[in-house]
Amino acid sequence: MAEANEASRLIDARIAELGDWRGELLARLRAVVLRADPEIIEEWKWRGVPVWSRGGIVTTGETYKAVVKLTFAKGASLADPNGLFNASLDGNTRRAIDFHEGDAVDEAALTALVHEVVALNLAKKKPARAQ
Template sequence: MPTSPDVDAWFERYDNPQKPLVHAVRRAVLDSDPRVTETIKWQAPTFVYKGNIASFYPKARAHASLMFHTGASLPDPHGILEGEGDVSRVAKFADLEDLDRKRAALQEMVRAWIAAKDA
């Protein structure tokens, strides 16, 4: 899956102990569907398909945190999203093993976003 040169440059500058985990989450999201692209918005990598899907919260240092902009409207049968607001939800990944456990659910949510946008 091609990556964005802007996001690649952001990762070069990214100084965080969770950098390898954030990069692995990035790969998982991009591998969800070839139509997903990435850009930098709000000073963080953001995944896009016919609108903003999710953005990293780059200051999280204890885990990788991915905020789904309209996560409250996405199906979450595996319960990986946190939050109770009207619009957004957050998926947190504690480490690479946690990401491995949640990878299929994460990718299902990205595909659900795409399906909703294509409907």
């Protein structure tokens, strides 16, 4: 659990160091993801990327000069009925949502995506039984 606490501390620090709309938005997106499933854990990977996981990566939260990006590692497998994905659309696996300053956040649709990816991560293939 110490590792998770350290990741949470590092994410807090990233939000604080941004000090602008990106930090505020990352904090808001983080809260939505964590509210969606209380068993999601926070991780800090790849030299500074916030990652939220349960049974595998749920999403990452990257910040750039003009965008806050949530990347869903298995996004291409998700239904996305609300059309949130607007980036990384050409790949076979990932999908992302780019948020620009002032963009609205559809928290209900984002929560539904988190639920869907957690269910996908937790789905286990049952071994075939010998007859």
